């Protein structure tokens with residue numbers, strides 16, 4: 091069974107049709123890279139998966155649960171689908187350690203002690219063992235984003251959603267975040283990544299989805315699509331971002 | 333005219349008694365005002381149309397009328413209107429609760445709504461219910477932002493207690509007025525009263541400064 095399954099999903103903001111009858115199945119272990127022009131619906135696609143946006147038509151099943159199931163069921167989906175935001179969105183009143191321990195303690199119900207132990211482990215994994223007691227304001231953008239990844243991973247999700255995780259970062263800080271994401275992919279994590287990092291799509295992605303006007307215009311293997319795009323709009327788009 | 337220190341010394345016990353009452357009214361009133369303010373501020377920020385409208389009406393009624401009128405209403409009009417009789421001290425405390433509550437509600441609402449919506453989404457995305465996001469994530473950030481305007485409101489309310497002279501509560505201003513009426517030493521008495529108010533507001537300011545330093549505003 092697919093871990094994420096879009097069935098004719100429609101999403102509108104007022105009169106604007108943002109997702110137009112999307113059909114898309116994602117299997118466990120896939121690393122799906124989503125690209126497309128601004129406003130094509132990439133973020134919305136991602137945010138429908140963990141029900142930060144409610145869908146208007148069709149159905150969307152995540153790990154066996156419909157995003158329309160409501161309340162506590164939706165919270166189960168969110169626990170299985172970690173999200174990393176473009177703007178990090180770390181909790182500013184908490185240290186890196188507290189940010190990461192927060193989910194295990196308040197969502198998974200672990201003891202404070204055990205939550206902190208796991209948080210330390212997670213922070214070490216993203217290369218921040220020496221920054222556990224720093225507040226977000228005291229960390230660089232790249233470090234903040236790695237804390238945010240650790241925070242999402244600490245809840246032990248089956249699936250990770252990334253919405254332009256490196257777009258807010260200076261170019262020289264991007265690689266440290268991309269490296270963490272690559273390591274995660276190599277461990278077998280299922281990932282859906284909205285990004286303009288074409289090199290990452292080629293190297294780490296197992297599948298590339300090109301969105302346009304709320305539709306999936308192209309869906310295939312990254313190397314095939316990047317080396318010989320037969321879709322004209324994709325060709326144009328790639329020339330723009332490269 | 334000489335400044336007679338003995339007048340101040342003689343008046344001091346009565347003035348201090350008044351100051352104690354001022355502190356009592358302010359403390360009790362602001363404690364209640366915080367509760368009322370938090371509830372109505374959150375109703376404004378997150379309530380549905382009906383709940384929001386209720387809080388809005390309360391806030392606008394209070395902000396649109398002077399506190400002297402409010403306490404007169406509580407003390408003189410309520411007994412006639414609803415047969416609710418309260419002593420002057422209770423009326424004074426209720427007036428501060430109701431009055432400060434309305435202003436604090438706006439402070440609370442503003443602080444909660446000023447918190448970046450990304451934090452709410454990050455909390456929800458972890459799988460938390462909305463109330464936990466408010467209690468553990470938005471609340472603490474909002475609370476820090478409330479400290480400066482709350483401090484301001486505390487000082488305003490403390491000074492507003494002097495208006496309760498109109499219903500005869502024996503707070504600091506009333507005590508000064510009574511002593512003055514007996515000895516006609518306006519300079520000494522009102523200087524002493526002013527300095528006592530400054531000591532109280534100064535202490536409050538100091539406490540707020542320390543709190544603000546301890547908690548970085550985020």
Ligand SMILES: Nc1ncnc2c1ncn2[C@@H]1O[C@H](COP(=O)(O)OP(=O)(O)OP(=O)(O)O)[C@@H](O)[C@H]1O
Pocket residue numbers: 103106108126127128129130131132133134135
């Ligand atoms: N909350 C909202 N209310 C109204 N319109 C919205 C909202 N969120 C997104 N939109 C609109 O929906 C469309 C798709 O937005 P979305 O954020 O999914 O695009 P995107 O592909 O992620 O773009 P970008 O590359 O700029 O991030 C855009 O036209 C956007 O203006």
Ligand SMILES: [Mg+2]
Pocket residue numbers: 132133134253254
């Ligand atoms: Mg986007």
